[in-house]
Amino acid sequence: xxxxxxxxxxxxxxxxxxxxxxxxxxxxxxxxxxxxxxxxxxxxxxxxxxxxxxxxxxxxxxxxxxxxxxxxxxxxxxxxxxxxxxxxxxxxxxxxxxxxxxxxxxxxxxxxxxxxxxxxxxxxxxxxxxxxxxxxxxxxxxxxxxxxxxxxxxxxxxxxxxxxxxxxxxxxxxxxxxxxxxxxxxxxxxxxxxxxxxxxxxxxxxxxxxxxxxxxxxxxxxxxxxxxxxxxxxxxxxxxxxxxxxxxxxxxxxxxxxxxxxxxxxxxxxxxxxxxxxxxxxxxxxxxxxxxxxxxxxxxxxxxxxxxxxxxxxxxxxxxxxxxxxxxxxxxxxxxxxxxxxxxxxxxxxxxxxxxxxxxxxxxxxxxxxxxxxxxxxxxxxxxxxxxxxxxxxxxxxxxxxxxxxxxxxxxxxxxxxxxxxxxxxxxxxxxxxxxxxxxxxxxxxxxxxxxxxxxxxxxxxxxxxxxx
Numbered sequence: 001x002x003x004x005x006x007x008x009x010x011x012x013x014x015x016x017x018x019x020x021x022x023x024x025x026x027x028x029x030x031x032x033x034x035x036x037x038x039x040x041x042x043x044x045x046x047x048x049x050x051x052x053x054x055x056x057x058x059x060x061x062x063x064x065x066x067x068x069x070x071x072x073x074x075x076x077x078x079x080x081x082x083x084x085x086x087x088x089x090x091x092x093x094x095x096x097x098x099x100x101x102x103x104x105x106x107x108x109x110x111x112x113x114x115x116x117x118x119x120x121x122x123x124x125x126x127x128x129x130x131x132x133x134x135x136x137x138x139x140x141x142x143x144x145x146x147x148x149x150x151x152x153x154x155x156x157x158x159x160x161x162x163x164x165x166x167x168x169x170x171x172x173x174x175x176x177x178x179x180x181x182x183x184x185x186x187x188x189x190x191x192x193x194x195x196x197x198x199x200x201x202x203x204x205x206x207x208x209x210x211x212x213x214x215x216x217x218x219x220x221x222x223x224x225x226x227x228x229x230x231x232x233x234x235x236x237x238x239x240x241x242x243x244x245x246x247x248x249x250x251x252x253x254x255x256x257x258x259x260x261x262x263x264x265x266x267x268x269x270x271x272x273x274x275x276x277x278x279x280x281x282x283x284x285x286x287x288x289x290x291x292x293x294x295x296x297x298x299x300x301x302x303x304x305x306x307x308x309x310x311x312x313x314x315x316x317x318x319x320x321x322x323x324x325x326x327x328x329x330x331x332x333x334x335x336x337x338x339x340x341x342x343x344x345x346x347x348x349x350x351x352x353x354x355x356x357x358x359x360x361x362x363x364x365x366x367x368x369x370x371x372x373x374x375x376x377x378x379x380x381x382x383x384x385x386x387x388x389x390x391x392x393x394x395x396x397x398x399x400x401x402x403x404x405x406x407x408x409x410x411x412x413x414x415x416x417x418x419x420x421x422x423x424x425x426x427x428x429x430x431x432x433x434x435x436x437x438x439x440x441x442x443x444x445x446x447x448x449x450x451x452x453x454x455x456x457x458x459x460x461x462x463x464x465x466x467x468x469x
Contacts, residue, residue, distance in 0.1 A: 001058075001169045003030045003162055010038045012057035013112060013128045020059055020116070020124055027124065030165045032056035034157070052134040053146075054109075054161045058168060062115060062122035070122070071213030071229070072177045073113040074099040075184050077127050077168070080175065081109065082187045084167045088160070089151040090317050090363050094468055095189040096237050097215045097228065101131070104314070104467040105243025106145035108132055127168070133157055143243055150315075152342040181209060194238035194307060194469055203281075203305060204235070220305075238307065238469035242283070249276065250462045251295060251306075253286035254328065255352040256440070258295055261459050268456045278303035283466045285309045285327040285458075309465040314338070318365040329355050329368070331461025336436060336454075337363050338464050344433040346424045349458065350441030352376055354417060358424050366428070369420055374441050377413050397444055 002025065009015055012031045019025055033056070036049035049055050078095040085093055085101075094102040101109035112128035133155050136144040148155055175183070184190050193206040195217060204217040207225075214229040228234065242248060248263040249271065260282070261268045273295075276282065282304055286292040292308075299306040311322050311330055315337035322330070332347050337359060344361040348354065350373060357368035372380060382390035391410050399415065402408030425433055437445055438457035447453045454460075 001028050001030060001165070003032060003056075003165055005158070005161075006031070006033045008035045008037065009033045011036050012055055013114065013126055014038070016057040016059050016126055017114075020126075027059055027061045028169060030056055030058045030169075032161050032165065049130065050135055050137060052157065053137075054129070054131040054133055054157065054164065056161060056165055057126055057128045058165060060125045060127065060172065062125045065122050065125070067117065067122060068212050069177050070113075070115055071098070072180055073115075073125065073127075074111045075189065075213065076175060076177060076180045077111045077113060077129065078189070079180060079183045079187065080168045080171055081111070081129060081131070081164065083171075084164050085147070086317075087167075088163075089147060089153055090315075091150055092312065092314050092317075092468075093187060094237070094239060095184055095187040096240070097189060097234060098213070098231055100234075102237065102239065103145050103150060104464065105237070105239040105241075105469075106136070106143040107139050108145050108147070129164070129168075131164070133160065142240065150341070188237075188239075188310075188312065188468060192310065195235040196238060196241045197235055203238075203307070239467045242466045242469060248463060248466065249280060249282045250459055250466065251282055251284035252328065252331075252458055252462060253284055253288055253291050253295055255288050255291075258291055261456070263459070263463060268459050273298050273302055273304060276302060276304050280304050282306045283309055283462070283469075285331060285462045285465065287326045287328050307469075309462060309469070312465060312468050313365075314464050314468050315341075316359060316363050316365045318367075320365050320367055326355075327462075327465075328458055329357055331458045331465065332438060333357055333359055333365050333461065334464040335457045335459070335461030336434075338460065340434070344428060344430045346421055346428065346433060346435050347457070348417070348421060348435070348437045348439075350374060350417075350437060350439040350444070354420075354441075356420055356424055358428050360428070361430065369424070371416070371420065374413055374417065374444070377416070378409065381409060397446075 012033050016031050035051045036055050081101060082093050093108060096102050099111040100107055109131035114126040116123040132146040134146055134148045136146040191206055191208045195204045203220045205220055207216040207218055210227060214227045216227055218225050251258060251260045260271050262271045284306060296306055311327050314334055316333050332349050336345055336347055342361050345359050347357045352373045354371050354373050358366045360366060378391050381388045391406060397414055400411060402411040421435055434452055435450055436452045436454055438454050442453050442455055
């Protein structure tokens, strides 16, 4: 496919339309520009197009496309763009119906699909894409982001623009519109995704799509249903709402306790359900179904809205199946990577279980171990023997050989943690890797040059998942 590149033009889509009407070039072809003076978005809005980002339009032949399938086109393009971003930058974006590309609740790009119709015949399709690479222009009533803010990979604008155009063209016929329905879920769009009305007062949940690609929503409070069939009806995602809030409340429902924390002023502050006002929104992650039921009953009694967070890799990638990892471990990984781009680490969460997860400097989650927690080990030794005491309240953090039964127990338990940590670091084979402890048992350890204590790491990771809502 021929790509025509310009330094600055009025609009790639306008020029493509002119060329189609004059039959100037055979289909398909693409037009890219370093900047646009009159870039267009949905509903005729101006798309701010300063230098440093990606702007292009591809003209495709529409042979075989039925009119009732047109509504699926923006989502098809969204999947292809999201796939390319994931391949290039190792991050996972979110798709907002019908045509926005988001990252952590911020607009990263947009899609404009247009078609020419004669009777029942679609003549051609124009696929327009704008993607923020190095600059995040202000967007009306939205937060914005750029790839350079969330990736350490060098940005090569011209090469990346050509690369994405080729990527879409090569896969255009392979991804049929039937498959799109299944693929959009890879990027958060579809059944289970939450939206809010423009005033942010009503929470709606997606129940799927209509045959024409419209979005089916149900109001959580009233049960009323509505169908979004036009971009003019689009609402904010829960992630967009959360990212814009000055205060966020998140609950971590673990095996031994439920912790609730409020994020305000870039810091976490411990709180509880009783202190929440009616209609307060609490987002939560849970690894304990019974405790989750108790938590939800408490929320209902206080008229507090509670929404469970979905597991999703955002900054991390790898072959560890997402359905095989607890949301607490996932949050530990995502929380670290969101704050330390390009840094490898051994992440240790000290709770009922001790979990150890290893991530590389490119964000690959290599795997980990799960063993009994420190206090679980002490209780197991005490409960399973007649002679060994329970040292839960008398734990010595000193390393070395124990010279008494108490020391042998406490030193052994602590050494078991350190042994796993240093074995994991050896397997990682990266001397610069950070060692990060979090969880309820982390205060037992003292930070030093080799050890970072981050008690809020899981909450930071749950916040990442909240922004991806």
